[in-house]
Amino acid sequence: MTEAVPTETQAEIADAVRKALAKHGYARLTTAKIAAESSKTEAGLYYHYDSKDAMVVAFLESATGFLKRQLEELEATGPEARLREACDRIFVKLEDESRRRTNIAVMELLAHAPYNETLQGPLLELESSNLEVLQGIVEDGIEQGVFREVDARGVAAFLLAAASGSTGFYLALEMEEIGAPLHAQATSYIDSLLV
Amino acid sequence: MTEAVPTETQAEIADAVRKALAKHGYARLTTAKIAAESSKTEAGLYYHYDSKDAMVVAFLESATGFLKRQLEELEATGPEARLREACDRIFVKLEDESRRRTNIAVMELLAHAPYNETLQGPLLELESSNLEVLQGIVEDGIEQGVFREVDARGVAAFLLAAASGSTGFYLALEMEEIGAPLHAQATSYIDSLLV
DNA sequence: GTCTATAACACGATAGAC
DNA sequence: GTCTATCGTGTTATAGAC
Numbered sequence: 001m002t003e004a005v006p007t008e009t010q011a012e013i014a015d016a017v018r019k020a021l022a023k024h025g026y027a028r029l030t031t032a033k034i035a036a037e038s039s040k041t042e043a044g045l046y047y048h049y050d051s052k053d054a055m056v057v058a059f060l061e062s063a064t065g066f067l068k069r070q071l072e073e074l075e076a077t078g079p080e081a082r083l084r085e086a087c088d089r090i091f092v093k094l095e096d097e098s099r100r101r102t103n104i105a106v107m108e109l110l111a112h113a114p115y116n117e118t119l120q121g122p123l124l125e126l127e128s129s130n131l132e133v134l135q136g137i138v139e140d141g142i143e144q145g146v147f148r149e150v151d152a153r154g155v156a157a158f159l160l161a162a163a164s165g166s167t168g169f170y171l172a173l174e175m176e177e178i179g180a181p182l183h184a185q186a187t188s189y190i191d192s193l194l195v
Numbered sequence: 196m197t198e199a200v201p202t203e204t205q206a207e208i209a210d211a212v213r214k215a216l217a218k219h220g221y222a223r224l225t226t227a228k229i230a231a232e233s234s235k236t237e238a239g240l241y242y243h244y245d246s247k248d249a250m251v252v253a254f255l256e257s258a259t260g261f262l263k264r265q266l267e268e269l270e271a272t273g274p275e276a277r278l279r280e281a282c283d284r285i286f287v288k289l290e291d292e293s294r295r296r297t298n299i300a301v302m303e304l305l306a307h308a309p310y311n312e313t314l315q316g317p318l319l320e321l322e323s324s325n326l327e328v329l330q331g332i333v334e335d336g337i338e339q340g341v342f343r344e345v346d347a348r349g350v351a352a353f354l355l356a357a358a359s360g361s362t363g364f365y366l367a368l369e370m371e372e373i374g375a376p377l378h379a380q381a382t383s384y385i386d387s388l389l390v
Numbered sequence: 391g392t393c394t395a396t397a398a399c400a401c402g403a404t405a406g407a408c
Numbered sequence: 409g410t411c412t413a414t415c416g417t418g419t420t421a422t423a424g425a426c
Contacts (some may be wrong), residue, residue: 007302026222027222027303063340104306107302108306108307110363112222112303114299115222127368153373157361158380159375159377164356165363166352168302172308173305178270181352185353189353
């Protein structure tokens with residue numbers, strides 16, 4: 001679980017993949033488009049990675065770190081407030097263009113994972129890491145008597161699933177009017193966890 | 196909203212697209228693979244559709260009909276039982292290989308929609324149709340005094356989002372152990388809607 | 391309506407100079 | 409480590425016979 005620290009070049013390539021995915025999506029991603037978003041040429045990328053998918057994996061690893069930190073570095077202190085704040089972060093807003101595009105990219109990779117073994121491990125890592133952080137917050141809440149004796153992992157998965165699902169019709173299809181009601185129901189669901 | 200009835204050939208091609216997507220995913224979908232799943236050659240497909248994406252749209256339209264019928268033809272009669280049954284259907288089980296692959300395919304198309312205008316309309320139609328049916332059930336429940344005065348559309352969207360999200364880590368990544376807990380939380384959430 | 395053949399191009403990846 | 413040039417292959421879509 002101790003991740004290797006990427007070099008500056010590797011980080012730059014991962015970021016170029018992120019930008020290229022944000023512009024074109026995975027189905028239309030090419031090494032030429034990754035190169036266009038970086039300071040290198042196409043051949044230059046292949047000095048650092050053996051294949052296009054290896055570059056995508058580099059993006060996924062950097063995204064995992066980013067998402068994990070986002071959920072760990074909350075400002076709130078009590079379990080209830082922390083869960084609500086975490087919820088605010090996983091339910092990305094349509095206006096937050098950069099997060100929006102990143103979430104959509106991860107969703108496309110996730111949906112393609114059954115057909116591409118290379119992506120499976122890194123994506124499992126990404127999802128497990130998110131799940132674990134949320135589960136920890138819920139467990140704290142139960143221990144401290146704030147939440148009922150719920151299934152912490154189930155609750156974490158349910159919230160994460162709702163947030164991921166909202167990426168589909170709210171973020172990808174831009175169903176604007178559904179964002180607020182969705183978030184409101186997530187809030188109601190958290191209410192129902194309280195003792 | 197009155198859909199054109201597809202010819203037999205069109206239905207066969209839509210089904211070939213479904214099978215090809217199930218085997219290879221959208222990012223690796225080619226017209227040759229669609230032809231391989233049908234009784235026609237590649238050139239034959241182009242007599243019926245102008246482009247690969249037009250064939251994918253044919254698949255989406257047939258999937259919309261299938262999913263809509265699935266939610267409309269419930270056995271249960273009361274709003275509560277109907278919502279629970281609908282929930283059982285949208286939370287697809289890992290063992291249900293055919294539904295699993297179809298849901299993953301729709302998810303990949305959804306995530307690619309921002310980059311492909313052709314897919315947007317048909318996908319919006321598909322999601323709206325699901326949303327509408329669920330919303331109708333919740334509204335009935337409120338009118339009949341079974342559910343609290345909740346936001347019917349928000350509740351429908353939240354359940355649908357949770358189900359779609361479960362397609363990501365449960366169906367696509369095959370996180371087996373998360374299926375039951377997820378469904379259990381959906382059930383708890385429905386409990387919380389009761390008066 | 392369906393076929394064979396192929397045009398026209400895009401793509402992933404490598405060779406070899408610097 | 410990065411470049412230019414290019415190889416081989418896969419891909420969409422069409423032409424034209426039947």
